[in-house]
Amino acid sequence: MTAPSISADTVRRLPKAVLHDHLDGALRPATLVELAGQAGHALPTTDPRALADWYCEAANSGDLVRYIATFEHTLAVLQNREGLLRTAEEYVLDLAEDGVVYGEVRYAPELMVKGGLTLPEVVETVQEGLAAGMAKAAAAGTPVRVGTLLCGMRMFDRSREIAGLAVAFRDAGVVGFDIAGAEDGFPAADHLPAFEYLRRESVPFTIHAGEAHGLPSIHQALQVCGAQRIGHGVRITEDIADGKLGRLASWVRDRRVALEMCPTSNLQTGAASSIAGHPITELKDLGFRVTLNTDNRLVSGTTMTREMSLLVEEAGWTVRDLRTVTVNAVKSAFLPFDERTALIRDVILPGYEAAL
Template sequence: MTTEAFANPVSADVPFDIRSLPKVSLHDHLDGGLRPATIIELAEEIGHQLPSTDPVALGAWFRDSADSGSLVRYLETFDHTVAVMQTRAGLQRVAREFVEDLADDGVVYGEVRWAPEQHLAKGLSLDETVEAVQAGIEEAIAAVEESGRHIQVGQLITAMRHADRGQEIAELAVRFRDRGAVGFDIAGAEDGFLPSRFAGAFTYLAEQNFPTTIHAGEAAGLESIQSALVDGRALRLGHGVRIAEDIEVEFSPDEANEADLGMVTLGHLSSWVRDRGIALELCPSSNLQTGAIAAWGDSVEQHPIDLLFQTGFRVTVNTDNRLMSGVTLSSEFELLVEAFEYDLDDLLALTLNAAEAAFLPLEEREALVDYITEAYTALR
């Protein structure tokens, strides 16, 4: 176990446009990032009934439904988005707009996670769904390049943890490793469905030297994280916020610094995650909405992200589902600046954490780090 000091951050102003900063997005669901107007148009084409056919009202419905404090209800909103993503044209359009919206928010590298097995209702094969999404990604990248900007995007092929297609989806991911797929994930109802359920698939992925990031430590706690690391060989933890359950903090007043000084004690699991640089894909607004941080409070200011960041965890900032949470990566950074008074150095550190954890070859990660660092340096 590890014990060390922890202090509240010092106030600092942020006199720059966060949206203009280069960003890295590692945890962003394709079926959670649709434009409301697109949902309406695609739903009309297939005769799917929506709560509203007004884009503003529909967007508000998604946000209100997601802001319930329940992961189960949060996941129910996906019934509508998945419904309009069952054709090649629908998948391609959604993927194209998804990447365009990332680029408009200043993202220069993104990983799009989604579950092909959820998009077979209209007769597409698994391979055809991946091909359609890749076509949309490549269209968007070309359009972004034509506008004088740059973005790189990879697919995180995801298996639903309550289903029985883990091996099949793992093989699909490996099959597309040179055609857009950069990693594997499991998602869906976490509580009661440990990563050990797919132990065979994860062994196959390890044998194929294919990276995994696993949803763990969101709706379930330390046992889920342990299984992700042991059974899933996870290189990153999707959310992972509940690793803070393995951290003890004792605060005492520090009158000299006019702040609280805390002694932080890490357990064996949290020490392992921190000391080996296993990235935490934290999603502040989503973690609040789904109740993932209920043990610590009911506001962003009480999110353990700052504790994790200050004690040396490889914290990354993400959106999870932009539509449901009504956020962008820029707005998530703005939340943290307001809540914890982060400055430019803090935002750079968080962004570099994400760049260094990206599922890219070493040379490309180094180039991404250099690009981001140079952009921040230019602001000083």
Template structure:
């Protein structure tokens, strides 16, 4: 039985968990303007509102490659320890203000070396910023937790170095490893040495796959590289034949191919980012996004932001869009949030505590209103 569709106010108050959020894609427009002015970086707009609109327009090109070009401007202002600390601090504060109780934020340390920082210094600066942001949130009477996923760029050759960096900082808040960047022509198997090292170290892995490139990318990420989660993964829908109608349990009647069946059977989480997927052409609209079919077929679906500045979004906006355009209800949002917390790269008992002490009570309170 479905629950009532929540209004925007209810969605905003809901406890949220985000597993796929890029630090360099979520800056405040005002921060980009201020820091760009300090370093002399020329931007395509000169005021906060116009700059935010430029990012949004540039992102909505329908091309992942063009979408990624927007990061030229954010990375330009993230090259010193002070800049990184500020951006990370503001990230934690902004996520908490949106009701995010747990976040895994990712960034690529190799993209922050132009100012002379070393890889370890980059990580330390970001971690310090997150700690400051969490402390700021606590001082305001709220709570949030931010963990870090280190990303290696799939077109580069530093993945093993970044994997070793992640393991080196595992005791200070780095909880996972990722590869990102243009998918086509850069299969995850190019980084097999990094993944083998991480598996030996019992270190969690997520891989961008199944966004701009299809099933072969997902299959390699899962079967060759042994990923724990799939970044995006929406093109798993290409391996699903919808037969029409519903079964006795109300689920869509569908025939799953071998890759889709494996992903569902083994509960491999999908880090779905609806607005971003529309921006990059991986989906035509939120209303038609495969995430609803995947939800109904009970894949391990999670809802995420990807890049808050670039896509002009937030967790509240992602959830509201699913409610208003795809027919999700409060029970669906709760289910996806618990999925995300179950799939976090934290020890089991810490995940369970957040589910039982924060997420479930938060949704009970919303349902009682």
């Protein structure tokens, strides 16, 4: 029996949660054009529609290094207070328009200090912009809560310093930490001092792993560094054969380690071959705590509504499947337990019940 189709409008209205989304990969094309003009930064094109197409073309190259290189242009406009404030505020409003009720946005403060801002000033400015966006979204009747993850970069040596920022701002909207950047050749364990410090300070963290590098990267992130979640993690399937789980895959499933999966982005970087065959469906069916995410809205040309719709159309997902990954995301959010429970009970479940 085929699953009943789900209308695009139904998908759009479903309450959503996103855990893996990069601020510097989520600018509106028109905003990027305007801010680049003010900064004197040359873009591939100054036509917003053509610029969006350029990003998608570059992202669809199947090369993670080229995918990451597109951030040169977005980062160029995030070096001053105006750019950070506007981007953060618009980011929240775009989440609200997408039906997101809870989101976690991540960025690397160390990449945003070329204009003279200090690291604390970068964080303070982004938080100010996010707060402004949340206030406007609430006033418009589409409330959304957004927490921040601060990223250290794998290829640099400031991760301990950025971890200190996460601790300093944990009562001001920063909910956790991440290590980002090129995965292959830059092991997470190089940043053990940051992770050990965060554990001592009881600050949760996730680690990009299992995207450009395989099982050893996931194992190191979990068993050496102590990550509570895994960014992407698609290559955990290399430890699964005919539905039988190996030791690492069993650990991930049994300990309910959330996998922050990003189907469109994974196709673009070559970590997956199709939406229909993306590991998220197999892992969901095997009982893993998979979550659905956008990764980079501008760079991947996507939204949560689009990611959900693709899985419905190409992988046969149902409303119940979408509810599962949404509940998974809230359960794994870097929020206090009672707040997660209330969000699931009062917002997520009623929103899906209306669509069933």
